[in-house]
Amino acid sequence: MTVVTPLGSYRNERPYPFCPGCGHSTILDALNQALVRRRIDPASVVIVSDIGCSGLSDEYFATSAFHGLHGRSITYATGVKLAHPDLEVVVIMGDGGAGIGGAHLISAARRNIGITLIVMNNLNFGMTGGQHSVTTPRGSITASTPFGNLERPLDICGTAAVNGAGYVWRGTSFDDDLPDRLADAIGFEGFALLDVWELCTAYFVRRNRFSRRDLVSTLDDLGFATGIIQNRPEVPEFAAACRAAAATQPPLPQPRAVTPTYQACLDRPFTLLLAGAAGGRVRTAGRLLATAAILSGLYAAQSDDYPVTVRTGYSVTTLSLSPKPVVLAGAPEPDAVLLLSPEGAAKLTRTLRELDSSAVVLTLPGLATLPTPATVIILEPPEKPRLSKSDRALAGAAAALELLNLFPPQALVAAVTAEGAFAGQLEAVAAGAAMGAAAKA
Amino acid sequence: MAPDSGGVVRRELIDGCTAIVRGALDAGCDFFAGYPITPASTILGMMVRQMPSSGGVAVQGEDEIASIGMCIGAVSAGARAMTATSGPGMSLYSENIGLAVMSEIPLVVVDVQRLGPATGGPTATAQGDTQFVRWGTSGGYPIIALAPASLPDCYHLTVRAFEMAERFRCPVFLVTDKELGLTLNTVETADMEPRPAPARPAPDATGPPYRFSPAGGVPPLRTFGSGEVVRFTGSSHDERAFITKEPATIEALNRHLAAKIEDHIDEISIVDVDTDPGASTLIVSYGVAAGAAGLAASALRQQGRRVSSAVVKSLWPLPEAALAAAAAGVERIVVPELNLGQYRREIERLLPAVEIRGVNRVDGCLIAPSEIVEAA
Numbered sequence: 181m182t183v184v185t186p187l188g189s190y191r192n193e194r195p196y197p198f199c200p201g202c203g204h205s206t207i208l209d210a211l212n213q214a215l216v217r218r219r220i221d222p223a224s225v226v227i228v229s230d231i232g233c234s235g236l237s238d239e240y241f242a243t244s245a246f247h248g249l250h251g252r253s254i255t256y257a258t259g260v261k262l263a264h265p266d267l268e269v270v271v272i273m274g275d276g277g278a279g280i281g282g283a284h285l286i287s288a289a290r291r292n293i294g295i296t297l298i299v300m301n302n303l304n305f306g307m308t309g310g311q312h313s314v315t316t317p318r319g320s321i322t323a324s325t326p327f328g329n330l331e332r333p334l335d336i337c338g339t340a341a342v343n344g345a346g347y348v349w350r351g352t353s354f355d356d357d358l359p360d361r362l363a364d365a366i367g368f369e370g371f372a373l374l375d376v377w378e379l380c381t382a383y384f385v386r387r388n389r390f391s392r393r394d395l396v397s398t399l400d401d402l403g404f405a406t407g408i409i410q411n412r413p414e415v416p417e418f419a420a421a422c423r424a425a426a427a428t429q430p431p432l433p434q435p436r437a438v439t440p441t442y443q444a445c446l447d448r449p450f451t452l453l454l455a456g457a458a459g460g461r462v463r464t465a466g467r468l469l470a471t472a473a474i475l476s477g478l479y480a481a482q483s484d485d486y487p488v489t490v491r492t493g494y495s496v497t498t499l500s501l502s503p504k505p506v507v508l509a510g511a512p513e514p515d516a517v518l519l520l521s522p523e524g525a526a527k528l529t530r531t532l533r534e535l536d537s538s539a540v541v542l543t544l545p546g547l548a549t550l551p552t553p554a555t556v557i558i559l560e561p562p563e564k565p566r567l568s569k570s571d572r573a574l575a576g577a578a579a580a581l582e583l584l585n586l587f588p589p590q591a592l593v594a595a596v597t598a599e600g601a602f603a604g605q606l607e608a609v610a611a612g613a614a615m616g617a618a619a620k621a
Numbered sequence: 622m623a624p625d626s627g628g629v630v631r632r633e634l635i636d637g638c639t640a641i642v643r644g645a646l647d648a649g650c651d652f653f654a655g656y657p658i659t660p661a662s663t664i665l666g667m668m669v670r671q672m673p674s675s676g677g678v679a680v681q682g683e684d685e686i687a688s689i690g691m692c693i694g695a696v697s698a699g700a701r702a703m704t705a706t707s708g709p710g711m712s713l714y715s716e717n718i719g720l721a722v723m724s725e726i727p728l729v730v731v732d733v734q735r736l737g738p739a740t741g742g743p744t745a746t747a748q749g750d751t752q753f754v755r756w757g758t759s760g761g762y763p764i765i766a767l768a769p770a771s772l773p774d775c776y777h778l779t780v781r782a783f784e785m786a787e788r789f790r791c792p793v794f795l796v797t798d799k800e801l802g803l804t805l806n807t808v809e810t811a812d813m814e815p816r817p818a819p820a821r822p823a824p825d826a827t828g829p830p831y832r833f834s835p836a837g838g839v840p841p842l843r844t845f846g847s848g849e850v851v852r853f854t855g856s857s858h859d860e861r862a863f864i865t866k867e868p869a870t871i872e873a874l875n876r877h878l879a880a881k882i883e884d885h886i887d888e889i890s891i892v893d894v895d896t897d898p899g900a901s902t903l904i905v906s907y908g909v910a911a912g913a914a915g916l917a918a919s920a921l922r923q924q925g926r927r928v929s930s931a932v933v934k935s936l937w938p939l940p941e942a943a944l945a946a947a948a949a950g951v952e953r954i955v956v957p958e959l960n961l962g963q964y965r966r967e968i969e970r971l972l973p974a975v976e977i978r979g980v981n982r983v984d985g986c987l988i989a990p991s992e993i994v995e996a997a
Binding site: 226 | 631671673684694800806846848853855856864912913
């Protein structure tokens with residue numbers, strides 16, 4: 181961090197608005213002392229405040245600030261740090277924010293994101309009238325627990341520590357070492373959490389005859405550790421780790437543009453369904469057919485349908501081919517269906533029944549007895565080489581090109597080759613072409 | 622065939638989500654955070670893979686609230702940010718959308734719509750969020766929403782969304798749907814020639830972070846790390862971003878939030894019109910339904926009918942002048958949409974003297990041109 185214009189005080193001229201005896205003023209004074217000690221350019225300090233009385237905090241500092249929504253301050257701070265890792269980001273939230281934003285608190289700990297989080301923990305919601313929060317001790321009287329709180333208070337520090345936070349401290353606003361620990365936290369690379377227990381004199385103290393001594397005895401009764409609970413500077417900081425990991429990643433190959441080099445036979449819109457099973461590379465076959473169509477001067481669109489449990493059940497691809505650009509509209513009537521497996525056939529039972537009599541169904545032996553008014557052509561797979569399940573879709577596509585007179589089958593060979601065909605794909609295309617030619621004969 | 626500058630026809634097989642990601646990266650988007658949801662996960666996956674090579678950061682948040690929150694934080698620290706989700710995620714974005722409006726954070730939010738309400742149909746298409754994006758947060762302030770109707774639109778309107786977000790310092794929604802987002806289709810490379818990243822308006826070196834006068838003015842964004850102290854807030858505030866209860870200041874702030882968009886509708890408005898001056902029927906469409914609308918207009922004209930078509934690309938604010946001009950002299954307006962008439966009610970409000978007919982589907986399927994022809 182470049183030290184530009186460190187200040188004698190990071191406070192502005194505005195007086196604190198907090199109630200007499202409220203711990204917030206003490207904690208903010210301690211934060212000011214810590215910032216002075218750290219000598220950071222005030223513009224580079226971003227105080228991210230939450231909602232509630234603690235959410236007023238940013239207004240009393242001459243630093244940069246972001247005042248956001250209740251419980252979400254950690255998310256803004258994470259975005260700031262990820263976008264601009266050189267900034268010193270300090271989040272101030274209350275116990276209310278820690279409750280509603282619990283998922284963010286745990287995630288910040290798990291990531292070990294390089295922000296400082298101060299929880300101004302006064303055991304209830306002060307700004308809204310003293311309702312119970314996630315840290316309210318059992319039995320306490322609050323506006324929403326008139327018969328005593330029944331919920332166990334959340335161990336914020338224990339939760340953060342066990343989930344990977346680099347630096348965790350708990351104490352009270354009365355602790356003399358608070359400025360030192362805040363300075364530690366600000367200088368810490370990773371996620372630093374300070375859970376500062378304090379008094380809400382407006383509500384919690386009055387309703388529960390609660391004192392400074394009770395803060396300490398409550399912590400003891402609960403068995404909540406105090407002082408520095410965790411200090412692991414060796415854990416990688418998330419924003420730096422993110423950039424380092426990303427730097428090792430090769431750029432993603434981009435889809436390649438193709439220039440039509442074949443002449444299509446198709447002179448009208450044509451819809452072809454490919455219906456197979458999960459793992460049958462139905463979508464890949466569809467994409468290769470679509471690319472081949474584009475290589476032949478046609479326009480192609482491909483829409484896939486499969487169950488949410490992707491490795492099982494049917495896989496149906498709809499290909500729309502046309503000499504004109506394909507417009508997404510309505511549900512096109514299939515002109516041809518390629519059935520590749522029982523799962524695909526079962527999925528299309530109704531479609532097959534409702535096909536036009538001019539439509540063609542290409543199918544494999546064993547799937548042939550489907551009720552359909554369309555012309556059914558059975559494709560006989562070759563004895564050798566045996567078509568594996570994962571090659572059937574591509575072979576079927578090649579067969580379809582022999583039978584349906586859409587565009588030259590060589591375009592499919594070109595599309596497969598251009599993709600850097602893996603072993604077996606070109607053989608599957610050849611076998612499919614033979615299968616189609618045999619059926620034609 | 623539309624040849625490129627070299628005279629060679631080049632075509633690609635891509636989906637809308639890919640075109641959106643390409644548009645975002647060309648627009649200089651250098652921060653993305655999102656949470657997995659069908660049918661928008663493609664954008665998250667591509668961003669995570671592609672962002673590093675352009676020097677940006679793309680992460681998965683712990684939920685949608687964190688994802689949009691991180692984007693807002695990143696923008697405040699100088700990033701150009703985008704997030705993407707679908708209906709359920711839009712619901713969780715709601716409060717932070719209000720924060721982006723109030724704190725004047727430019728941000729692009731992609732809504733790849735699916736059938737709702739609730740979990741609805743993740744793989745079924747819909748346009749059910751048309752009014753939701755308009756009124757998606759408390760308080761009732763205007764937002765900008767763009768709706769691509771084609772693959773080139775997905776690319777170009779994403780770039781425009783970033784331009785508008787920074788021009789007006791507000792969230793801009795890119796509203797698309799499962800069909801346009803996930804269907805692979807053929808696009809002429811020439812129709813998606815890379816656009817230059819929009820230039821950023823230079824902020825004042827000093828001066829307050831907000832300005833409410835003139836109401837329709839937009840102070841350029843100053844961000845953390847610029848060397849100056851900068852403040853943002855989501856509470857009712859004065860121009861220095863301090864909380865205020867002063868009615869005159871709050872009035873000026875809130876009028877400004879509305880005026881900075883409503884005073885510039887003509888600048889924001891994008892409507893593709895195909896008008897026949899003697900038309901008795903106008904088809905008003907947007908998003909994926911514009912495909913069927915275009916085919917229906919052609920079919921009607923082949924039947925000898927006089928028909929105009931207006932495809933609204935800037936859904937919000939309602940492009941009133943452009944729509945009124947397109948509707949001049951027509952007897953009826955047909956509004957096809959994949960909801961129960963959410964945009965139709967806007968047209969009814971705008972043009973009360975004209976007969977308005979809706980063509981509506983909420984079954985997850987696309988409207989067929991024949992349905993529009995029948996209604997026209």
